[in-house]
Amino acid sequence: MANFRKAILITYPIEQTINEAKSLADAAGYSVIKTVTQRQITKSRFGIGRGKAEEVKEIVKEIKSDVIIFDETIKPTQIYNLASLCKVEIIDRERLILEIFERRASTAESHIQIKLAQLRYDMARAREKVRLARAGEQPGFYGLGKYEADIYFLDIRRRAAMLKKRLEKEETRRQLHRNQRVKVGLPTVSLAGYTSAGKTTLFNKMTGETKVTGQGIFTTLSTFTRAIDLQGGKVLLNDTIGFISKLPPYMIDAFKSTLDELTYASLALLVLDISEPVDEIKRKLESSRDVINEFEVPDTKIIYVLNKADLTTVEDAFHKADQLGILDSKRLLAVSAKTGYNIDQLKNLMTSTLFETKKVRGK
Ligand SMILES: Nc1nc2c(ncn2[C@@H]2O[C@H](COP(=O)(O)OP(=O)(O)OP(=O)(O)O)[C@@H](O)[C@H]2O)c(=O)[nH]1
Ligand SMILES: [Mg+2]
Structure with missing residues (x-):
């Protein structure tokens, strides 16, 4: 796209980290022309070492980049030092995420x-x-x-x-809606998980909605609720904002009212992209857990949804679940939000977890 701004990306030499940073840059409207990696990017003066910083300065000149994207949260002094040396604007990870949020x-x-x-x-x-x-x-x-x-x-x-005052007003409004729902007596189920895990795709599949899904990061930025019929009765299904690693607490705070739905949910569906390498899923699961813990959702209220099973095998999905230490949870299921595989079983599992008190098997 013509309005893409040229960027140099500074990040760690780890493939997944590089890919995620690139997706973030892309979602914020930057085009990464060159990636510079270093094992340590939190050094005192420039974040990166002096030699690397000089190297980056040359690259800036060479490719005439508009910005440097720094895939870490660095101090204003470090940003200032690097910007003064390279004569170009520095966007750190937090600002990058904020820019995406703003666009979306x-x-x-x-x-x-x-x-x-x-x-x-x-x-x-x-x-x-x-x-x-x-x-x-x-x-x-x-x-x-x-x-x-x-x-x-x-x-x-x-x-x-x-x-904050305006947000409180919005929260009050949301609270009223929530109270009404509680009055109606419908249990709420919230979709949660890392960005791009497939929450909205699953939401669409179960509700018949056509909410926007996408390969990019942070496709969904606000909560959306729809009623669905389960065998045990009607429930309300919430689609929520995706998580990401290294999301600073104040950002979670800013989105707290959106994610508050998790606190009030009778059940959370923690969606994982099970087709990814296990280390990657582990990292994302840990980030998701951090957020979920913030909202004090007990483990008994979580169903682990091993999504994108169509991209792998059910055996592989369960093998990974074992490695992730979630196989013991009776509440897990391999599904494909895309093909619809096991979606009815998921609904059954939701029914039994919500409406039946006796122990259930999720496999
Ligand atoms: N192959 C396959 N792709 C899937 C499946 N579920 C989702 N996807 C794809 O994964 C990408 C992300 O899906 P979304 O539903 O937007 O993910 P999300 O969790 O809502 O992401 P955020 O809104 O960013 O948090 C899209 O390109 C989907 O088409 C699945 O079961 N199988
Ligand atoms: Mg979504």
């Missing part, structure tokens, strides 16, 4: 959540920048003097407070 946000609530997360990002950096400005280490700051820097800092806080 479609509801009023997600807009507020993203603005709030952006302000928190700015605030964390403003503190450091104001400190640098005070110490005279960083002349000016966005072209501002010390006094203005203080005002800027206060302004961020004021705006954040305002957004």
Whole structure:
């Protein structure tokens, strides 16, 4: 696409990490022309070593890149140092994720959540920048003097407070909806899992909806609910935002109201892409668990959905589940959201977990 901006990616020399960073860059509208890897990218001065930094500087000149994407969260001083050396803008992992969210946000609530997360990002950096400005280490700051820097800092806080109020209003509204649903007495089932695991595809399959799915990262950014019929009765199914590793706590915080559905859910379907290498699934499962734990969903309320079974074999899926240590859970099933394989069985498993108290077998 013509409006793609040229980027140099700095990341770790691990294939999956490189691929994920590239997908993130792509989703944010950057085209990675060159990837530079280093085992350690949290070094004090530039993040990367001085020699590497000089190398990057040359590449910037050579390919005339618009930005450097730094696949880590680095300090403002490091960003400043690297930007001064290479004479180009630096986008760290957090900002990259925020840029994607911004492009994808479609509801009023997600807009507020993203603005709030952006302000928190700015605030964390403003503190450091104001400190640098005070110490005279960083002349000016966005072209501002010390006094203005203080005002800027206060302004961020004021705006954040305002957004929080608006978000609270939205949350109250959501709460009302939720109360109504509770009154109607329908149990809620939430889809959860790493981005691109296939949550929305599964949601569409079970509800007959046509919500957007995609290979890119963070396709879904807001919760969507539909009623479905199970044998035991009607339940409400929630599609939610996907998880990603190294998502800073304040971002989870910004999306808390969206993910709150998890707290209120009678059941969570933790969707895994079982066709991936086991180490990769493990990493994603751990990130997903971190988020799920935040919302205090007990393990008894989780069904592990081994999705994309059509891309592998059921044996392989269960072998991987064993390696992941989730085989002991009676609540797991290999399915394909794409072909519909085992979707009825999944519904049965949901029914038995939700409506029957006796022990169930999920295989
Ligand atoms: N082969 C195969 N592909 C699948 C299956 N389920 C989903 N996909 C594909 O995986 C990609 C991601 O699917 P989504 O449903 O958008 O994933 P998601 O979990 O909703 O992702 P986010 O909204 O980003 O969190 C899409 O290209 C789907 O077509 C499956 O069972 N088999
Ligand atoms: Mg989705």
